[in-house]
Amino acid sequence: MAEKTFLANKLKSAGLRMTPQRKLILSILDETSDHLDAEEVYRRAKKLNSKLNIATVYRTLNVLKEMDLIEQRYFARDHGVEYYETVTKGEHYHFTCLGCRKIIEVETPKIKQVQAEFAALTGAQFTHACVCFEGYCADCVDSEESFTL
Amino acid sequence: MAEKTFLANKLKSAGLRMTPQRKLILSILDETSDHLDAEEVYRRAKKLNSKLNIATVYRTLNVLKEMDLIEQRYFARDHGVEYYETVTKGEHYHFTCLGCRKIIEVETPKIKQVQAEFAALTGAQFTHACVCFEGYCADCVDSEESFTL
DNA sequence: ATATTAATTGCAATCCATTCGCAATAAGTG
DNA sequence: CACTTATTGCGAATGGATTGCAATTAATAT
Ligand SMILES: [Mn+2]
Ligand SMILES: [Mn+2]
Ligand SMILES: [Zn+2]
Ligand SMILES: [Zn+2]
Numbered sequence: 001m002a003e004k005t006f007l008a009n010k011l012k013s014a015g016l017r018m019t020p021q022r023k024l025i026l027s028i029l030d031e032t033s034d035h036l037d038a039e040e041v042y043r044r045a046k047k048l049n050s051k052l053n054i055a056t057v058y059r060t061l062n063v064l065k066e067m068d069l070i071e072q073r074y075f076a077r078d079h080g081v082e083y084y085e086t087v088t089k090g091e092h093y094h095f096t097c098l099g100c101r102k103i104i105e106v107e108t109p110k111i112k113q114v115q116a117e118f119a120a121l122t123g124a125q126f127t128h129a130c131v132c133f134e135g136y137c138a139d140c141v142d143s144e145e146s147f148t149l
Numbered sequence: 150m151a152e153k154t155f156l157a158n159k160l161k162s163a164g165l166r167m168t169p170q171r172k173l174i175l176s177i178l179d180e181t182s183d184h185l186d187a188e189e190v191y192r193r194a195k196k197l198n199s200k201l202n203i204a205t206v207y208r209t210l211n212v213l214k215e216m217d218l219i220e221q222r223y224f225a226r227d228h229g230v231e232y233y234e235t236v237t238k239g240e241h242y243h244f245t246c247l248g249c250r251k252i253i254e255v256e257t258p259k260i261k262q263v264q265a266e267f268a269a270l271t272g273a274q275f276t277h278a279c280v281c282f283e284g285y286c287a288d289c290v291d292s293e294e295s296f297t298l
Numbered sequence: 299a300t301a302t303t304a305a306t307t308g309c310a311a312t313c314c315a316t317t318c319g320c321a322a323t324a325a326g327t328g
Numbered sequence: 329c330a331c332t333t334a335t336t337g338c339g340a341a342t343g344g345a346t347t348g349c350a351a352t353t354a355a356t357a358t
Contacts, residue, residue: 017305017354038345053308058345072226077277079228080316081344093263095273106267110259114242115282118255123287124244128226130281133264138272166325166334187315202337207316229345230315 010067024049025060029070035083035094035103075103076134095133099140106133159216173198174209178219184232184243184252224252225283244282248289255282 007026008018028044029036036044042057061084064070073083076096093111095104115126136144156175157167177193178185185193191206210233213219222232225245242260244253264275285293 012355015305019306019354021307051308055309055346056307059306074223074228074279077221077279079223079279095267095275097273098276104271104273106263108263108266110263114255114257114259117257118244118282122253123290124246124253124284125290126244126282126284127247128283130223130226130228130279130283131260132279133267133275134277134279135273135275141272141274161326164334168325168335170336200337204317204338205336208335 007069010069014067016063020049021052021056022060022063024052025057026064026069029084029086030088035073035075035085037081037083041084074130074132076132093131093133095135095137097137097140098134099136099144102137104137156218159218163216165212169198170201170205171209171212173201174206175213175218178233178235179237184222184224184234186230186232190233223279223281225281242280242282244284246286246289247283248285248293251286253286
């Protein structure tokens, strides 16, 4: 039951209102481990609220991001599309395979270390880091090799 | 004199032609240590070739990037605009100050270490990494503090 | 419960960085 | 110089994301 009111409370303390659309959109991201772009969130949400509008999805994703309930990510070299995931998973980064487009999550303390070192050195304060790796996963490296042999 | 032909040779071996536009656009990035977006490259180049077109700038930046003569970067959380710099500087990453918009270059071996570890662990091959940090530089942290006191 | 008020939604129009189609131009070869 | 084909300039198009606005609805006070 604290569950039920968590979003509502967060919204209220920001002077915002709880709406079915916001609840729905957050639940979609909470219930998947995928990384979804706005279109995909819209597609999934629309099945449960057929008159939902894509503009509401964009606005809601921005609200949820501002409230630190979801994280916005970019993948691969072309950062033309934004993807989202809940913050419930711990700190991690992403590797995108250019062969099969699969996304592999990378856990490492080294990024935070870089930030700590730079902060100590310069006095800067970090608020955010965008880290995306790109290349070929083991499977795709193997099949490439059998091609080029 | 090897200078003069370096770009031409690289182009030729890719089946591409040397043009005044390409020479001009590369020279602009070679002669600055700033990170320029396409508009700014265009602005500067147009002073020297008034009939240059922005589409040519975009096409040329892509050609130069493909040939590994320049690097494409994203800065700060909003990756809506692409920036470019020459590859003559060594491997480095970027910190963007949200206060004064200044960009500070960060040198560290840790990013490559992350890649090496992940490659050893999974067999993946890396082709590219996009790493951008964001926060407040020491100057802006200081002036923020004097505000909130 | 009901009225009140301001936040939110749906919809369409708009933004804006980047790309694309195409005819005219120009680079490279011999 | 002539020929082939890459490249340019120009305008139109793209596509993800945002915005203006009138209608709706959530939250609060009565
Ligand atoms: Mn993830
Ligand atoms: Mn740089
Ligand atoms: Zn793969
Ligand atoms: Zn600053």
